[in-house]
Amino acid sequence: MLIIRNAASGTAVVRADPADTFATRLPEAVVQELAEDEDLADAVLSAMASDAPPVVLGVYGGDGSVSRMAALARQYGRPLLVMPGGTFNHFARSAGIADVDTAIDALERGTTVAVSAIEARAGERGAILALNAVSLGAYPELIDERDRRRASLGKWLGGIVAAWRALRTAEPLTIVRNGRRAHVWSVFVGIGRNDPDRVATMQRETLVEPTLDVRIHHARGSRLRAVASLAFGKRTAAVLRALGLMPPRLDVERLVVGEFELTVRPGEGHPSVYVHDGELEEQPPAGFTLRCVAIPRAVEVFAPPPGSTKG
Structure with missing residues (x-):
């Protein structure tokens, strides 16, 4: 087994180092920590080309690292061991x-x-696999602003500053779909059905359903509602809804498609730009066409049986 640790993941939260758990429960696993200048695909390629290629690919990191490793697991026909080590860990929670112990128990x-997963393709570039969502508009722009401030402020504070700037300067994005032009605050394309009351489809409710749950937030309200709509925490969204800050249902178009x-x-x-599982992808300045397809049975993931975990 190969386990890749992303040193850059989860720096905004405090959690115990899993090294002792790896040594105790997975003593035969090869654990490799990925430095900032190292490429995950290169590390996996090297392992797969060795005399004893791993039969399981494991990853300890956030959603971006998990989705990249999922694409490699699919490419090499290996099952995936997901161990949450990021800030939000949307897929692991789903x-x-x-x-880490729960993941190893399943293993x-x-x-x-x-x-199931999303296969996203922009322009002539290669397809990207996403396990949670692909997004356009306010959320990618917030991520772009946060990442530019990350070196000086850190991820958490950089995110706060980015959100504050979005409240002051966000403008609607123009999209064209089926020959019709629209001005939107954001577009979220989630895999599997999500909470119908949210705009940000970041927490899938099923792992196997090969369905895209699309939310298009039309730009009919204020910047405040545009930023509030990005809330993906259940409690945060509930509070914002109670305060009347979430967009009304008529402003959010929902599609359930393949x-x-x-x-x-x-x-x-x-x-x-667009974002997939928290990872920013830059595109040509003039614009781009984005195509998302739901892929059934995209990757085999070790997971607890349904109903065996709390919450």
């Missing part, structure tokens, strides 16, 4: 993987789930 039992395509026209002041 899979019922609360911590020891051999219980797996054939997880594939989804649109063209993005960034316009002045908008970076040409």
Whole structure:
């Protein structure tokens, strides 16, 4: 087994180092810590080309690291061991993987789930696999602003500053879908059905359903509602809804489809970007066409049996 640790993941939260757990419960695993200048795909390629290629690929990191490793597990036909080590760990939570020990328990039992995923393709570039969501508009721009401030302020404070700036300067994004132009605050394309009351489809309710749950937040309200709509925590969203800060249902168009395509026209002041599982992808300044397809049984993931975990 190969386990990749992403040293850059989860720096905004405090958690115990899993090294002792790896040594005790997975003594035969090869654990490699990925430095900032190292590429995950290169590390896996090297391991797969060795005389004893791993039969399981494991990752300890956040959603971005998990989705990248999922793509590699799919490429090499290996099951994936997901161990939450990021800030939000959306996919791990959807899979019922609360911590490293829960993941290893599933590995020891051999219980797996054939997880559906999003295959996203922008322009002529290669396809990207996402396990949670692909997003356009306010959320990617907030991530872009946060990442530019991350070196000086850190991820958490950089995010606060980015959100404050968005409250003051956010502008609607122009998209074209089925020949019709629309001005939107954001577009979220989630895999599997999500909470119908939220705009940010970051927490899938099922691992196996090969369905895209799309939320298009049309730009009919204020910047405050545009930023508030990005809340993906259940409690935070409930509080914002109680305060009347979430967008009304009529402003949010919902589609449940197998594939989804649109063209993005960034316009002045908008970076040409989209986000998949928290990872920013820059695109040509003039705009791009994004196509998302739901892929059934994309990757086999070790996970607890349904109903075996709390919460």
